[in-house]
Amino acid sequence: MAVIVDIKTFAALGAGVIGSGWVARALANGLDVLAWDPAPGAEKKLRENVANAWPALERVGLKPGASPARLRFVDTIEACVADADFIQESAPEREELKLALHEQISRAAKPDAIIGSSTSGLLPTDFYTRALHPERCVVGHPFNPVYLLPLVEVLGGERTAPESVDAAIAIYRSLGMRPLRVRKEVPGFIADRLLEALWREALHLVNDGVATTGEIDDAIRFGAGLRWSFMGTFLTYTLAGGEEGMRHFMQQFGPALALPWTKLVAPALTGELIERVVAGTAEQVGSRSIKSLERYRDDCITSVLAAIDGAKARHGLRFED
Structure with missing residues (x-):
């Protein structure tokens, strides 16, 4: 089965937070981008989101030809996908909606174009059961902000051809991402x-009055979160575990796993809990706008990425390490 790996035109269906992120990443990589979203005002919001992301993308480095001017917003699914080399759907997480969308996308797309979905759990x-070509349909699940965070989880369904998963991984890698093959x-x-x-x-800690939303975020960002940016669990x-490594750690701390520290069942989302979480996060946000917080977040991410790249270079490690 022939599939396109060297892509020139990227199609994005859905222009919300995730869809906008895909558009910004594709534009930053010098691609022509076609976008579609039926929501009122979608084009205006999409262009505003790309503009807000662009300073961060300039800091990390743009590919030759990168420009927001290469974005074209279209009125139909067919116009969006017909000439695209790669298609990324980022519609809401409703299975019936995705079934209908992918039936339509698959019929209109080029026969050698890979079709990806940003679903986070479906x-x-x-x-993909109603897709005309399920063999070239994959999941490419990204993380927000898509235009900066490199991780993308890639997997196929029962009827997806292995070559399509391989091709999608190659395409995502060409966009500067770190594909993770889900087995x-x-x-x-x-x-x-x-x-x-x-x-x-x-949520349990908030619900039980142990800590506020801000205190919980502090527990993450000043502790494990700093390590997680460059070294996993x-x-x-x-x-x-010291010089003896994981074996000693498991022997020393493994018994603690039996202690009733955690509550893996989610708490009931009562009105009281929702209001407590909303009030806590509103206090954290303060008078700042969401767009300004996004720019602050992006500045921090680009700084962390640059610092990690520098440390890897000093220690002889690669991007993949």
């Missing part, structure tokens, strides 16, 4: 399952 075998179809894939466990515990715990 399984490709389920929502099995499981709800939530890998990263969101880990984040969901942390999110549940955070398993390697971090390997170092915690």
